[in-house]
Amino acid sequence: MNENQRKESQLLTPENQDKKIEKDYSKYFEKVYEAPSLKDAKKRGKEAVQYHSDFTIPEEFKNMGKGRKFLIRTYGCQMNEHDTEVMAGIFMALGYEATLDVNEANVILLNTCAIRENAENKVFGELGHLKPLKLEKPDLLIGVCGCMSQEESVVNRILKKHQFVDMIFGTHNIHRLPNILHEAYLSKEMVIEVWSKEGDVIENLPKVRKGKIKAWVNIMYGCDKFCTYCIVPYTRGKERSRHPKEIIDEVRHLAAQGYQEITLLGQNVNAYGKDFKDMDYRLGDLMDEIRKIDIPRVRFTTSHPRDFDDHLIEVLAKGGNLVDHIHLPVQSGSSSVLKIMARKYNREQYLELVAKIKAAIPNLSLTTDIIVGYPNETEEQFEETLSLYREVGYDAAYTYIYSPREGTPAAKMKDNVPMSVKRDRLQRLNALVNEISAEKMKAYLGQTVEVLVEGESKKNPDVLAGYTTKSKLVNFIGPKSAIGTIVKVKITDTKTWSLNGEMVEETVEVR
Ligand code: SAH
Ligand code: SF4
Ligand code: F3S
Numbered sequence: 001m002n003e004n005q006r007k008e009s010q011l012l013t014p015e016n017q018d019k020k021i022e023k024d025y026s027k028y029f030e031k032v033y034e035a036p037s038l039k040d041a042k043k044r045g046k047e048a049v050q051y052h053s054d055f056t057i058p059e060e061f062k063n064m065g066k067g068r069k070f071l072i073r074t075y076g077c078q079m080n081e082h083d084t085e086v087m088a089g090i091f092m093a094l095g096y097e098a099t100l101d102v103n104e105a106n107v108i109l110l111n112t113c114a115i116r117e118n119a120e121n122k123v124f125g126e127l128g129h130l131k132p133l134k135l136e137k138p139d140l141l142i143g144v145c146g147c148m149s150q151e152e153s154v155v156n157r158i159l160k161k162h163q164f165v166d167m168i169f170g171t172h173n174i175h176r177l178p179n180i181l182h183e184a185y186l187s188k189e190m191v192i193e194v195w196s197k198e199g200d201v202i203e204n205l206p207k208v209r210k211g212k213i214k215a216w217v218n219i220m221y222g223c224d225k226f227c228t229y230c231i232v233p234y235t236r237g238k239e240r241s242r243h244p245k246e247i248i249d250e251v252r253h254l255a256a257q258g259y260q261e262i263t264l265l266g267q268n269v270n271a272y273g274k275d276f277k278d279m280d281y282r283l284g285d286l287m288d289e290i291r292k293i294d295i296p297r298v299r300f301t302t303s304h305p306r307d308f309d310d311h312l313i314e315v316l317a318k319g320g321n322l323v324d325h326i327h328l329p330v331q332s333g334s335s336s337v338l339k340i341m342a343r344k345y346n347r348e349q350y351l352e353l354v355a356k357i358k359a360a361i362p363n364l365s366l367t368t369d370i371i372v373g374y375p376n377e378t379e380e381q382f383e384e385t386l387s388l389y390r391e392v393g394y395d396a397a398y399t400y401i402y403s404p405r406e407g408t409p410a411a412k413m414k415d416n417v418p419m420s421v422k423r424d425r426l427q428r429l430n431a432l433v434n435e436i437s438a439e440k441m442k443a444y445l446g447q448t449v450e451v452l453v454e455g456e457s458k459k460n461p462d463v464l465a466g467y468t469t470k471s472k473l474v475n476f477i478g479p480k481s482a483i484g485t486i487v488k489v490k491i492t493d494t495k496t497w498s499l500n501g502e503m504v505e506e507t508v509e510v511r
Pocket of ligand 2: 226230267304
């Protein structure tokens with residue numbers, strides 16, 4: 001909205017305003033703007049993945065950010081966190097400076113998550129907060145990107161109710177940020193560019209990483225699993241893998257820069273390489289090469305149980321820098337619920353896989369994701385989840401109440417489980433999750449663990465905090481010089497979700 005439009009809208013009565021909005025809104029449909037379509041996003045064709053490695057910032061945009069500052073708010077998963085690092089890289093390449101202060105920013109982006117309704121509500125709440133700032137500073141650009149922008153209903157709602165937003169762009173359009181910004185500076189209307197396509201792989205994008213200790217490395221994008229509750233296959237496109245060489249070069253470069261830990265990222269990393277037409281190369285092969293790189297810790301997330309093959313287990317069992325922690329979402333302990341979730345494994349198969357992995361990697365730390373209150377979930381089915389949780393003895397879990405996502409098959413299912421029952425189940429599950437975590441933590445008393453020190457503890461700057469290979473949070477008193485290194489800490493006290501200890505020595509020869 002420009003200055004004149006704003007004045008005009010302020011003069012309108014609520015009734016007129018509605019009409020005006022209707023009129024403006026319809027204009028967007030006359031104009032061919034690039035809007036999202038969940039229907040198109042669902043398509044999976046046979047065409048090979050397109051790889052692009054020719055990303056450059058057009059000469060004419062190189063000074064766009066001079067004297068301007070950007071701020072990106074990130075919601076959702078690690079994939080989004082990493083996309084934010086890429087967008088920050090693009091902003092910096094355009095000459096912008098980073099800021100954490102909304103009042104100082106000339107461009108604010110909300111990198112959004114669509115996984116559950118409450119994730120979306122947070123973003124709409126934030127838009128509400130930003131409106132007065134935009135009215136005060138008409139030159140401020142506000143953008144919405146990430147998974148929510150891939151949803152038609154979200155784009156329509158922003159068009160109707162948040163007209164002060166200047167740009168909306170999708171997860172496939174990140175590399176187009178310079179052009180989108182350019183258009184937003186020129187245009188009086190909201191710039192919308194959301195491609196609902198299966199997706200390409202774009203290399204050579206600039207990145208500004210958030211820290212110097214741990215780094216994310218994308219190994220693949222998208223998801224083809226189409227679990228019946230999940231929006232991700234619609235918002236992120238098809239499964240497509242980066243070439244091993246690109247990944248290995250990136251990891252080597254991070255090792256040379258002194259990074260201590262990398263996490264290989266994908267929505268379903270076990271499907272890595274399935275899309276290669278010219279070679280038989282899977283996650284096990286990739287991990288086998290990465291394990292030889294001189295970087296102390298290598299993690300990967302997220303694993304889908306379905307594609308977890310024997311070769312991968314064999315490679316992980318070699319240990320070294322491949323850490324002894326696996327995140328293996330189960331979602332439910334009931335085979336009939338797993339079936340309607342379309343997870344493509346049942347309780348027994350999951351337990352068999354866990355037994356196989358545990359036999360190969362002793363003392364493994366296992367974590368998971370669980371959804372309670374799936375449509376029509378019975379008390380018995382929920383209890384199967386509790387019993388599976390106990391049987392596996394997970395170290396931790398992310399637990400969620402099912403949230404219907406428009407466009408997914410589960411959203412059309414009738415549901416006879418009242419919200420109060422769902423909440424109660426979540427509480428019961430969380431009580432078990434806490435109980436088992438506290439028990440596991442107790443076993444650490446008196447033991448010495450290796451901690452990658454990330455910084456000062458959030459609660460007390462005199463205390464340092466870091467994680468073990470098994471992803472246990474450890475707080476201890478130690479010198480600030482330990483930050484960024486791996487040190488030995490003797491555990492003196494245990495809590496439900498963390499360990500306290502004393503530093504024993506600095507382990508310099510960590511590699
Ligand atoms: N690709 C990962 C999960 C990504 S989403 C995997 O399949 O393991 C992270 C978690 O969010 C999921 O594991 C699931 O537990 C939860 N989730 C996804 N969609 C949800 C929904 N509609 N309602 C509630 N939780 C959901
Ligand atoms: Fe969603 Fe299932 Fe894909 Fe995970 S595997 S992102 S839960 S569809
Ligand atoms: Fe959310 Fe998209 Fe990640 S929906 S969980 S940000 S892939």
